[in-house]
Amino acid sequence: MEQEPLDAGLQISMSSDDMEDDLQSNHPSSIIEVPIVNGPSMIDDSDEFLSLSTKFFENREDLVSAIRKIGLLQGYVMVITRSRSNRDVAIGCDRGGCYRTCSALEEKKKNSASRRIDCPFKIVGRRTAEGLWKVEISSLLHNHEPSTDMAGHPYCRRFTKEEASQVEQMSRAGIKPRQILSSLRQSNPDLLAVSRNIYSKTSQFRRESLGGRSIIQALLDELGGAGFSHNVKYDHSGHLTHLFFAHPTSIELTKSYSNVFVMDCTYKTNKYKMPLLEIVGVSSFNTSFYSCFVFMQKEEQQDYQWALEMFSKLLGDGNHPLAIIIDRELALMKAIQVVFPMTPNLLCIWHIEKNILAHCKGQFKEDADWVGFMSSWSTLVKSWDVSTFNEVWNRFQIEYKDYASILTYIGNTWLPWKERFVFAWTGQISHFGNNVTSRAEGAHGTLKKYLQVSTGGLREVKENICLAIQNQFQEIRTQLASEKIRVPQKLCIPFFKEVINKVSFYALFELQKQYLLANAKDYSSQCKGQFSKTMGLPCVHMIKEINIEVLPLNQIHEQWRIGTRSFTNDHRASLDHEDPFSSLLSEVKEKYEKQPLAQKENTIRQLSQILGASCPLIFKPTLQPHKGRPVGSNKRKETSSTRREPSYFERVEKAPRKCSGCGNIGHYRNKCPSNNKSTTLGTQ
Template sequence: MEGHAQAMKLSSNENRLVQYLTRLNVKPRDILSTLKKQMKKNVSILKTIYNAHYKFRKTEQASRTPMQNLMNTLQSKGYVFYYRVHDITNELEELFFVHPTSLTIWQAFPNVVLMDATYKTNKYNLPFFEIVGVTSTNKTFSIAFAFINKEKANNYIWALTRLQLTINDSFCPRVIVTDRDLALMKACAEVFPQSNHLLCRWHIQNDIIKHCRPRIRSQQTWVHFLWMWNILVTSPTNTAYMQNYVDLQALLFEYPDKHINFGNSTTNRVESQHAKLKKHLDTAKCDLDRFIHAIEDIVNSQETAIKDSIERSRHIRKKKYNYPIFQQLHNVVSHHTMKIFLAEIHRSRDYVLTVDNCGCQIRSCFGLPCAHELAMVAIPFECIDPFWTKLDLLPSVYVEYGDLGYEKDMELFK
């Protein structure tokens, strides 16, 4: 009977398992694998799962149109969302939405915003615009999502205005990082004129390689060029930058990187989120309703990781950070912040640093005391940018670590 249609038909128990895994957005091939493991006599094939998957989705949607089903999902799950339709055809042109968990995290960490658009995520071929943020524990989280009709300035302005309204209509993030999308850059300048806008250094590096490598044929000269380029972009002072600029003899930057960015100078975090989302979707022709379910999984995973990192910083004191200079900071700033401080301490040991030769990039870019300031007995809480001290603005994670001492710390983090 194996291979016969009747034999491949799912039993009631098998069908319930398929429906359960479908709700969890498990891929059909993984559903089939799970089915085979749990139901030893199952002889279904992948097409059987696809058929059951399609039938279940159609039953769930009942008589609603795909768009009605999408709106129902957004409303029932408590999303903040806005949309606009075509004046004549009444077809959806733009949709902006924020997961309620993402909104809570963003209200706690509103300083850094990274943006980028991608393609091949939905069957309507709408560009997908994603906005992400960063916590003080160095975790990435999704802030908002938008399907836009075109990648034009007015489309981005509409989406960013909706973003602004989700918190406060006068709100401006302190740092915005994008690639060199002129339309998006124009929209950022209009909606968030007070924000520091940084171009993605990774994209700039790629452009340097793309446009300069064909003209520099000598491998030795090319290696020397890259070395000088890296020296230029990491110049610690204005004087050093200008000297390196003259040496390189190329117009790369108008000013050195001295803007607050909390360690974010590329859009790699957004690119990474694009990749995660596409992996969840497993198709470039996805329904928008299924899109929302994939986002649910991603946001829930982000929330767990963020809360875990915050709780570890609250309750675990790592032995390598047991310096007297950190005495006021334990359980107040994150382990990631301590790691930055530790690197500066090592730098201050390697060089004799003063205000004149320190460069103070950690102070100007991260909002933290830099190497020449760390000669103090203890780091005052007041000299740290508030971005790094927000460990109590989110509800606690379900796992409680308790008061772990140094001995327990060494067992967990060897």
């Protein structure tokens, strides 16, 4: 590993403005190309410097940079060793002075090599009575060879002001240090900085913007300042336990598309190990958007209930979604029942299948039997009506009567929730085609891509979530604008005349399939009303029945309409009019103006009290116990990976041990019983 040469010693005597000057030097990159200098080690490159002594400089900075320039050309790095503003400045070689330990912190670095070897080189700049700056040479001798590769000098790895601000912008945009570096190199091929310099620069920005507040306080201030709706909950000792937040653009989308939501928890997003509940909505284009996020201490009913109550506030009083899709998480199911008693709560059929796989696959010896079992299960799930379901379930029980434990498992774990996943019941619910939670899983993936590493503080997590949200919003906005004016060739038929550019392409193409079926000569099937109920679109039977030439817009659910929707970037304005604060304030003002003097004083006192009330101090969340691997797993170690811990079914699904020697299952090659045989064969 590369060692950072110490910057202790001389710099300590510098005043603070020199420090800044030194941190962000303005070295032009071109002068870093160092000519090879021949000669003895005690060289005298005095000419260039001597020529300076006859010059006058407008200001201190010009003088310092002229000296630095010459120094770099000769292979030396010049540093300010002492400075008194408006009087003088001493400049030495960066190998001047000697290394000395100054604090406990430096003590730790004792083992690292020092660059300093007491080089005597010294030039002083002095301000003349006329206000100009003049060079005074003390010693032009170095006690060492010039460097041929300036990368060894920390000074040369510093960023220029422009580079520093580029680093800041790019790191805010979530770009990785390595990528920032290669981007900087494109405009400055001579850049000597390494990734570590980027890391220290970004952590410097972070420290500066925190300005002494606790990271949680800074996070809350920032959420509020950026127009986020947010709320917190903390325990008796003041530690954060719950944090809800919704981006202003998310709030706008949530209010516009409030019909169907997918909810799921994701893990490993933050160093406090708090689970993150993501609520994901669905747009007219059948794409997903983040509605809101809740960090929770635990995953119990009360945690979910708090989260859902916050979400409910986003939707507005009395509003409830038409459907919520989740995995079988009993605490969340109970919480939904309490907060949204009117909303049907569907279970993800994909996850059910995966759970059944985990519990049952082992009991089938033949693959064909297993495939048969799963197809029977699928038939059961897709039962069109209640009587069909009962019939299929009876047959299922007879067919698998020899698998008592499987029937018990399905009977106890899944059948009590049949209304939440069997088509006979879910076919009556407006879920707009959502019967799996894969939307949330996809969102987890997107989010984790932005999070990069899971050990970030809550604030970094929030910043990256913002980026993800803004990208989603931009995509929805662009699609909305484009589908309002484009007309796909396939849909240029009179039937769609009224709805084109008023309904999303996704819904129109779904409709087109029904339209084509309705016009197929030999199509006949009985209407079960499921397509129109779940999708909010007329089905083939309705199209046949109404037998009209032009489809009226009122046949299409509001979920798919684009004509009346528009999204702006000014989210605050769209939310402000719902905020009772300003109207209350003007009422207070009106009342105040009519009050007699004594009462006015009283009002002022009361208002001042509101302002003076101190906010509660909130501390970092306490570390949550790790949702670890099962005991017995040999990979039980801390990582900073954002990959989700595999669920039970995912572990079961993993390929069994297979020997690369004999090809049999159940052992690896090193334990292969045919080992001895094969080695004796090999030596013959």
